[in-house]
Amino acid sequence: MIVDQVLDEMEIVNKPLGRFLQHVREFSGATVLCDGRVSLILDVRSIANPA
Numbered sequence: 001m002i003v004d005q006v007l008d009e010m011e012i013v014n015k016p017l018g019r020f021l022q023h024v025r026e027f028s029g030a031t032v033l034c035d036g037r038v039s040l041i042l043d044v045r046s047i048a049n050p051a
Helices: 045-049
Strands: 027-032 038-042
Touching: none
Parallel strands: none
Antiparallel strands: 027 038
16 A cells, blocks of 8 residues: 555544444444544555455
């Protein structure tokens, strides 16, 4: 994974995924943004080490 630019940074609460998405190892959880949108959180370690 290559990142060209970091646009912003924020503190979030990483909430676990529900039972239907627990097996998707590319995501570590989800969070609710300040405007109410839900955002999935990538698990970069899992993506980098696809063991």
